[in-house]
Amino acid sequence: MRRHQNCLVCKKELTGRSDQKYCSKKCRDTKNNENYLNRNTVLRKRITEIKQNKKLLDEMYRLIGEKPVPANLFPDHLFKESYTGTTKDGNIHIAEFEIRALNNGMLQIHKHKLQ
Ligand SMILES: [Zn+2]
Numbered sequence: 044m045r046r047h048q049n050c051l052v053c054k055k056e057l058t059g060r061s062d063q064k065y066c067s068k069k070c071r072d073t074k075n076n077e078n079y080l081n082r083n084t085v086l087r088k089r090i091t092e093i094k095q096n097k098k099l100l101d102e103m104y105r106l107i108g109e110k111p112v113p114a115n116l117f118p119d120h121l122f123k124e125s126y127t128g129t130t131k132d133g134n135i136h137i138a139e140f141e142i143r144a145l146n147n148g149m150l151q152i153h154k155h156k157l158q
Contacts, residue, residue: 050064050065050066050067050070051064051065051070051074052065052066052070052071052073052074053066053070089125092120092125093125093126093127093137093138095125096120096121096125096126096137097137097138097139097140099118099121100121100137100138100140100142100152101140103152104140104152104154107152108152109151109152109153109154110151111145111147111149111150111151112149112150112151112152113148113149113150114144114148114149114150117142117150121135121137121142122135125137139154139155139156139157140152140153140154140155141153141154141155
């Protein structure tokens, strides 16, 4: 029994094998590309957030360098999983920048040299 009467993309009536889903290679490629884009939506969003955070840290670093800053002056979203990792000391890492927690409730941006 045929499961798909019409092409899943263009709705054109199918005339081939009973398990056929698409009328042409073009429609199959269209659907595959759509699936690929949907699969990577979360990843692309995350990469965009990390790039934005890196840019923000870059600007902050140019203004204040490694001077300690009160933690409450740091943008909250930098600490909501939009970073690339944590160091062994528990500091947040965004690209070449590390946000270090100092003992006195202050934070410090440290810039690592990229190789
Ligand atoms: Zn089609």
